[in-house]
Amino acid sequence: MCGIVGGIAQRNVVPILLEGLKRLEYRGYDSAGLAVINNFELYRKRELGKVKELEALLHADPISGTIGIAHTRWATHGKPSTANAHPHVSGNKIAVVHNGIIENYEQLKTAQLAQGHEFTSQTDTEVIVHEVFNALQGANNLLDAVKHTVRKLEGAYALGIVNADEPDVLVACRKGSPLVIGVGIGEYFIASDVAALLPVTQRFIFLQEGDVAALHLDSVEIYDALDQVANRPIIESQLSPDAVDKGNYRHYMLKEIHEQPFAIAQTLEGRFINNRLQENSFGHNASEVFDNIKAVQILACGTSYHAGLVARYWFEELARVPCQVEVASEFRYRKPVLAADTLIVTISQSGETADTLAALQEAKKLGAKYSLTICNVPESSLVRESDLVLMTRAGPEIGVASTKAFTTQLATLMLLVIAVGRRFHLTGQTEQKMTAQLFRLPGEIEKVLQLNGAIKRLSEQFAEKQHALFLGRGAHYPIAMEGALKLKEISYIHAEAYPAGELKHGPLALIDADMPVITVAPNNSLLEKLKSNMQEVSARGGQLIVFMDETLVPVAEGNIQIIKVPQVENEISPILYTIPLQLLSYHVAVLKGTDVDQPRNLAKSVTVE
Ligand code: AGP
Numbered sequence: 165m166c167g168i169v170g171g172i173a174q175r176n177v178v179p180i181l182l183e184g185l186k187r188l189e190y191r192g193y194d195s196a197g198l199a200v201i202n203n204f205e206l207y208r209k210r211e212l213g214k215v216k217e218l219e220a221l222l223h224a225d226p227i228s229g230t231i232g233i234a235h236t237r238w239a240t241h242g243k244p245s246t247a248n249a250h251p252h253v254s255g256n257k258i259a260v261v262h263n264g265i266i267e268n269y270e271q272l273k274t275a276q277l278a279q280g281h282e283f284t285s286q287t288d289t290e291v292i293v294h295e296v297f298n299a300l301q302g303a304n305n306l307l308d309a310v311k312h313t314v315r316k317l318e319g320a321y322a323l324g325i326v327n328a329d330e331p332d333v334l335v336a337c338r339k340g341s342p343l344v345i346g347v348g349i350g351e352y353f354i355a356s357d358v359a360a361l362l363p364v365t366q367r368f369i370f371l372q373e374g375d376v377a378a379l380h381l382d383s384v385e386i387y388d389a390l391d392q393v394a395n396r397p398i399i400e401s402q403l404s405p406d407a408v409d410k411g412n413y414r415h416y417m418l419k420e421i422h423e424q425p426f427a428i429a430q431t432l433e434g435r436f437i438n439n440r441l442q443e444n445s446f447g448h449n450a451s452e453v454f455d456n457i458k459a460v461q462i463l464a465c466g467t468s469y470h471a472g473l474v475a476r477y478w479f480e481e482l483a484r485v486p487c488q489v490e491v492a493s494e495f496r497y498r499k500p501v502l503a504a505d506t507l508i509v510t511i512s513q514s515g516e517t518a519d520t521l522a523a524l525q526e527a528k529k530l531g532a533k534y535s536l537t538i539c540n541v542p543e544s545s546l547v548r549e550s551d552l553v554l555m556t557r558a559g560p561e562i563g564v565a566s567t568k569a570f571t572t573q574l575a576t577l578m579l580l581v582i583a584v585g586r587r588f589h590l591t592g593q594t595e596q597k598m599t600a601q602l603f604r605l606p607g608e609i610e611k612v613l614q615l616n617g618a619i620k621r622l623s624e625q626f627a628e629k630q631h632a633l634f635l636g637r638g639a640h641y642p643i644a645m646e647g648a649l650k651l652k653e654i655s656y657i658h659a660e661a662y663p664a665g666e667l668k669h670g671p672l673a674l675i676d677a678d679m680p681v682i683t684v685a686p687n688n689s690l691l692e693k694l695k696s697n698m699q700e701v702s703a704r705g706g707q708l709i710v711f712m713d714e715t716l717v718p719v720a721e722g723n724i725q726i727i728k729v730p731q732v733e734n735e736i737s738p739i740l741y742t743i744p745l746q747l748l749s750y751h752v753a754v755l756k757g758t759d760v761d762q763p764r765n766l767a768k769s770v771t772v773e
Contacts, residue, residue, distance in 0.1 A: 167192060167360065169353070169354065169360050171364075173231075174350060183363055198218070200228065208259060212244060259326050266288040267319035306378075310323070310335045321340065344370055372389075420563050450552050463495050466649065468520070472509070478581040508532045536552035627755040636664065644662070685711060
């Protein structure tokens with residue numbers, strides 16, 4: 165993970181770098197640092213903690229320069245500390261910021277120690293800067309030294325590099341980690357994500373795998389992996405600089421929960437004509453691809469994986485489309501057998517999740533002919549590497565806990581189920597029913613958001629709890645999984661989800677008055693089964709909290725609390741039941757005083773294995 169920013173301009177770049185870092189904090193926030201060149205001298209500041217700590221340090225002891233690089237870190241090699249914070253420096257001249265992991269760093273380090281280099285950090289990154297230092301001894305300039313260095317690196321990297329002796333060039337390169345160049349007027353920038361640079365430009369060049377670029381004040385030269393001059397197009401971003409504003413909300417997460425009705429309306433916008441889903445929404449040759457596929461394999465991580473699990477119920481139940489779902493980090497190493505004509509569907513908010521990207525590449529190696537991604541970031545790697553794309557259009561999601569990205573993924577997956585299902589056993593009637601439900605969804609979510617007050621009161625019972633169980637059945641089991649992930653992620657309460665029928669096979673032993681059991685209980689064909697599972701909890705003195713269809717009567721005796729959820733149709737019900745679970749986690753986390761938007765040890769975009 166980690167976020168990189170850099171710039172070469174005719175003005176002081178420090179405020180630009182700091183603003184960029186704040187916008188990249190979702191990628192990591194355990195320490196931050198920057199380095200600038202001023203009058204052929206390298207100046208560096210680093211601080212443990214978030215970017216605001218670095219900002220305070222710079223306020224107390226300012227530095228300035230017209231060329232510089234900066235970094236916000238999510239620790240991989242070496243604990244969070246000032247010494248491990250980037251930039252890393254060699255010979256007091258060269259500074260490097262890095263996003264990724266250098267897999268052969270131990271081997272490089274052994275050689276460098278023998279050459280007399282002193283190491284001041286435990287990071288894998290430090291070997292890069294010493295390697296550039298070495299290469300500079302025999303190279304014409306920094307650009308050549310970096311080209312030489314990257315040939316020795318194994319693993320993933322996006323790098324920004326400066327040399328105090330060459331204040332007119334910023335060198336950048338990428339392989340396996342994202343990096344964009346921001347094109348200004350008489351100035352150039354680099355960043356891990358366009359969002360970091362939106363205050364200074366909306367024009368971007370997306371570096372390709374293996375590219376090395378040299379940025380000057382008035383020009384940029386790019387070399388591809390074969391060291392040939394490469395012409396990369398300049399792309400205009402549609403994002404506005406204030407798209408990442410918190411507004412009047414206390415946390416991004418709360419804002420993003422409340423944005424869901426609008427976000428889903430955006431997901432559906434322009435994709436139907438006369439209530440019929442247009443298949444060209446997935447790409448110009450989508451119909452042809454869908455005509456050929458015989459099965460679907462979904463690959464994703466975390467919350468996006470949960471979206472895939474819900475979609476499997478839809479694909480198989482509603483349309484009889486064979487569908488498998490797997491955590492991307494398992495798929496990529498499992499040596500799976502792929503059936504012929506399987507559509508590989510990746511789901512990712514960021515489009516940069518390393519495991520998901522690698523799983524897609526693995527599927528292609530295994531012979532997959534068709535790929536589609538469901539993604540929220542148009543310029544991301546997954547979008548670029550997939551044949552078909554359906555954007556979720558949730559808008560920027562800043563809170564590390566995914567909320568609107570998840571529900572828009574589900575809405576988008578329903579569109580995919582319709583498009584693919586038409587070739588299988590999805591009836592015209594079911595298609596119309598699903599379409600009507602999708603269009604009703606924003607309004608239904610508005611109603612569920614009215615439960616906020618009741619859920620906030622309910623959350624008071626959780627603040628002291630150590631553990632929680634979440635139960636669901638059918639397509640609501642992945643919703644229970646998502647509820648448990650949200651709770652543990654932001655409140656640090658240990659939470660697990662079970663398909664309710666599994667309770668008696670072990671977890672029932674955990675039940676006592678201190679174990680809240682959160683149950684998702686819509687009015688569907690599995691309700692009677694679920695009621696029996698709830699009785700099992702009640703009979704053992706467990707504390708039941710039931711999110712239940714408003715039309716139902718209480719289902720168990722004893723310690724039971726009920727939050728009534730507006731009645732909705734079966735197909736969209738998993739999307740609706742997600743919202744109260746998001747609100748529950750949010751309020752519990754606020755009560756516990758955790759960092760809701762940037763929970764400990766996590767990052768928004770997981771671009772390392
Ligand atoms: C969700 O709240 C998480 N932060 C996390 O599980 C996330 O969904 C996962 O890392 C996958 O990210 P992606 O959707 O960007 O690929």
